[in-house]
Amino acid sequence: MTVIETESLTKRYPRVTALDRLSVGIEPGVTGLVGANGAGKSTLIKILLGLSPATEGTAAVLGLDVATEGPRIRSLVGYMPEHDCLPPDVSATEFVVHMARMSGLPPTSARERTADTLRHVGLYEERYRPIGGYSTGMKQRVKLAQALVHDPKLVLLDEPTNGLDPVGRDEMLALIRRVHSDFGISVLVTSHLLGELERTSDQIVVIDGGKLLRASSTRDFTQATASLAVEVTDTDDHPDGTRAALEAFTAAGLTAHADGHLLLVDIADESTYDTVRDAVAALGLGLIRMEQRRHRIAEIFKSKQDQEGGSRDAA
Numbered sequence: 001m002t003v004i005e006t007e008s009l010t011k012r013y014p015r016v017t018a019l020d021r022l023s024v025g026i027e028p029g030v031t032g033l034v035g036a037n038g039a040g041k042s043t044l045i046k047i048l049l050g051l052s053p054a055t056e057g058t059a060a061v062l063g064l065d066v067a068t069e070g071p072r073i074r075s076l077v078g079y080m081p082e083h084d085c086l087p088p089d090v091s092a093t094e095f096v097v098h099m100a101r102m103s104g105l106p107p108t109s110a111r112e113r114t115a116d117t118l119r120h121v122g123l124y125e126e127r128y129r130p131i132g133g134y135s136t137g138m139k140q141r142v143k144l145a146q147a148l149v150h151d152p153k154l155v156l157l158d159e160p161t162n163g164l165d166p167v168g169r170d171e172m173l174a175l176i177r178r179v180h181s182d183f184g185i186s187v188l189v190t191s192h193l194l195g196e197l198e199r200t201s202d203q204i205v206v207i208d209g210g211k212l213l214r215a216s217s218t219r220d221f222t223q224a225t226a227s228l229a230v231e232v233t234d235t236d237d238h239p240d241g242t243r244a245a246l247e248a249f250t251a252a253g254l255t256a257h258a259d260g261h262l263l264l265v266d267i268a269d270e271s272t273y274d275t276v277r278d279a280v281a282a283l284g285l286g287l288i289r290m291e292q293r294r295h296r297i298a299e300i301f302k303s304k305q306d307q308e309g310g311s312r313d314a315a
Contacts, residue, residue: 001027001028002025002026002027002060003026003027003028003061003062003153003154003186003188004024004025004026004048004059004060004061004154004188005024005025005026005059005060006022006023006024006025006044006057006058006059006060007023007057007058007059008021008022008023008056008057008058009021009022009023009044009047009054009056009057009058009059010022010054010055010056010057011040011043011047011052011054011055011210012055017209017210018040018043018210019040019043019044019047019054019210020040020209020210020211021056021057021211022040022044022057022207022210022211022212023057023212024205024212024215025215026188026203026205026215027202027203028186029180029186029187029201029202029203030176030177030179030180030186030187030189030200030201030202030203031186031187031188031189031201031202031203031204031205032189032190032191032196032197032198032200032201032203032204032205032218033188033189033190033191033197033205033207034190034191034192034197034204034205034206034207035190035192035206035207035208036192036208037192039192039207039208039209039210040207040209040210041158041190041207042082042158042190043210044207045079045156045158045188045190047059047066048061048066048073048077048156049061049066049070049073049074049077049079049156050066050067050069050070050071050073050074051070053067054066054067061073061076061077061154062076062077062153062154064076075103075104075150076152076153076154077152077153077154077155077156078146078147078148078149078150078152078154078155078156078185079147079155079156079158080143080144080146080147080155080156080157080158080160081143081158082158082159082162084139085143086131086139086142086143087131088130088131088132089130089131089132090130090131091127091128091129091130091131092118092123092126092127092128092129092131092134092142092145093114093115093118093127093128095131095142095146096114096117096118096142096145096146096149097110097111097114099146099149099150100113100114100146100149100150103149103150104150105149105150110149113149113150113151114145114149115127117145117148117149118145120145120148120175120178120182121141121142121144121145121148121175122141122171122175123138123141123142123145126138136163136164136168137164137165137168137171137172140160140161140162140163140164140168140172141172141175143160144157144160144172144175148179148183148185151183151185152185153185153186154185154186154187154188155179155185155186155187155188156188157176157187157188157189157190158190159190159191159192160172160176160189160191161173161191161193161196169193169196173196173199173200176189176200177200189201198218201218202217202218203215203216203217203218204216204217204218227264227265227266227267227292227293228264228265228266228267228272228273228276228290228291228292228293229262229263229264229289229290229291229292229293230245230262230263230264230265230276230280230287230289230290231261231262231263231287231288231289231290232245232263232280232285232286232287232288233285233286233287233288234285235283235284235285235286237283237284238283238284238285241283241285241286242258242261242262242263243258244283244285245263245279245280245283245285246258246263248279248280248282248283249263249265249275249276249279252275252279253275254266254268254272254275254276255268264293267292273290276290277290
């Protein structure tokens with residue numbers, strides 16, 4: 001079962017195409033939607049909520065057609081917007097109760113759910129203070145609380161770590177994991193901070209310029225992009241040991257490239273380790289380290305840019 005499914009989803013504006021025939025299926029769990037600013041992430045969320053019509057293609061959320069069942073989708077989905085949109089002169093309790101009532105909860109249930117949700121996000125002690133006196137991290141927690149208060153089946157979180165320091169980002173990411181692990185709510189979280197989603201998500205969807213670059217489980221993604229980081233010493237015979245080792249690896253049939261003082265070797269199979277060791281030993285170089293390294297998501301974009309640059313050069 002998919003919680004979100006799109007087929008050839010396209011959104012065009014007069015001078016730009018925000019989404020370009022995007023087809024993807026998102027399973028239950030925590031899914032990271034990765035893309036630079038302007039990649040189409042926020043546009044996709046607006047379409048999924050039924051707030052912006054697609055130019056072409058179709059999309060379904062929890063099995064409901066976004067083109068015809070927007071109100072029903074919004075009753076089942078929580079949404080945390082990217083931008084600061086909180087009223088400064090009311091308390092977190094007042095605001096979240098109001099949002100719970102807007103979602104259809106009766107007064108008593110709205111108050112009870114608000115107290116529970118603010119406790120979950122770590123704002124219970126501060127719940128009666130005006131939001132205008134909150135820090136950025138506290139405001140982000142209020143936005144998360146209002147997205148969760150009506151017990152949705154899915155939450156869409158748009159750049160939830162924006163403006164947070166490293167500690168605040170880690171705390172927010174831990175909260176996001178708990179949304180699924182503790183309450184069984186599926187999460188689609190967008191970010192341009194790629195390492196965050198690699199650590200947090202079960203699945204990764206990578207888009208660029210409105211197009212799908214890749215969609216897979218985080219485990220499959222990182223396993224498929226494993227490489228061997230090798231560092232060697234220089235010697236009198238080989239004053240540039242890194243260059244000599246790179247030439248030896250290439251001659252042995254390995255795919256490798258230099259990254260500063262490191263050599264990154266694609267791991268074809270277990271024999272790659274033996275081939276690297278033997279090549280270094282044959283050159284008489286010292287082996288400082290040889291360790292498996294996972295490529296980070298950012299390298300997908302670098303690879304794409306390199307390919308496009310090569311195509312332009314060839315033209």
